[in-house]
Amino acid sequence: MDYVLDLGAVTRHFGPLLEGLWVTIQLTLAANAMGLVLGFAVALLVLSPVRLVRLPAVAFVEFFRCTPAIVQIVWFFYCVPMLFNLYLGSMTMGILALGLNLAAFNGEAYRAAIQAVPREQRDAAVALGLSPLQSTLHVILPTALRLAMPVLLTNGIVIFQQSALVAIVAVPDLMYEAKSLATKTYRPIETFTLVALVYFAVSFPVSQVVGWLERRRAVAMA
Template identity: 40%
Template sequence: MHYQFDFHVIFRYAPYLLAGVKVTFEVTLIAVSLGMVIGLLIAVLRLSRLRVLRIPAIVYLEVFRNTPALVLLIWLYYAIPIMTGLRLSALESVSFALAASAGANMAEIYRAGILSVNRGEVEAAKSLGLTGSQILRRIVLPQALRRMIPPFTNAFIAVVLLSSLVSVLGVPDLTYQAQNIAQLTFRPIEIFTAVAVVYMAISYALSFVAHRIEAWVSERT
């Protein structure tokens, strides 16, 4: 092994990598926040007593569970602007596609959380005269959300890591920048070592924050 490691390239190209980190953050932020909304919607539909509402949700979940994320990402990237008629930037398209995929994951987290709430409490709320949406907002979600913190943390981290797929579609995220720099410098090992460290740092930071939130929440109960 005569390979000479040269980590200086990382510093030379740091501005490009940082620009990539910024795009990764943007994509992740949109995908996570939108995914949480989509997930809640799908979960509520999935739990509906009405078949017409339940079946589309089941189809949605099954499609995402049984297809590779990359394939769906590419498909949605082209399909979302056509189906919605919106003129979207590449970044917006991939973010929405990633949100759709994350939403499927999160729907199952919401569903498990909602089902974990004692049925008796739901009936007690019903008996008091709370409407369905009031029960969800006042009784079910406050309890369910607390139990959802750990699985949601995992889901967020998954989105961060999956966001690297958007590089395939030419969105200049961290991975995309790294590929470019690697081709320019012929230093893929050094560049991708740095990139892996950055992804790890982001994921660890997320876990850390989640643990703090969890501790804070359980302290108050």
């Protein structure tokens, strides 16, 4: 093998990678905002005693959990415009695909957390005369959010990594810019190694926060 490493060929063109990283961060933040809010709504629908409300929510969760994210992204980009005559920007489509995917997984995290809320807290809310909406917003949501936080953060890391899949539909994220740079410089090893380190540098600190939260919760429960 006569391949000679040349990191300078990549670092001299680091600007496009930074622009791609910014797009990736935007996708991740928007998808997480959507996933956190919609996921809680999905969890409430899944727990609904009304069958006509519960079943569509369960179908939504199972569809996004049981199909590959790459298929969901491609479907949104190519099928939504054809079926619904709805044409949105590539970033918007990416956010929708990633956000709905995340909402399904977050919905399951919220569901488990809601079911873990102590019965005493629910009874106290009723005793205080809170309405079902007030009880949900002021009692159930804060407790469920605290219980589900490690899983929500983990799901956020996963969606940050899965955002690389939007490169296949020409969203100029970090992975897309890396592919372009590797083709232009003929330096795939250096380019994709650097990109892997960038993903690691962003994901690792969050994973450490998740571990700290889990240890803290374990101590509190003990």
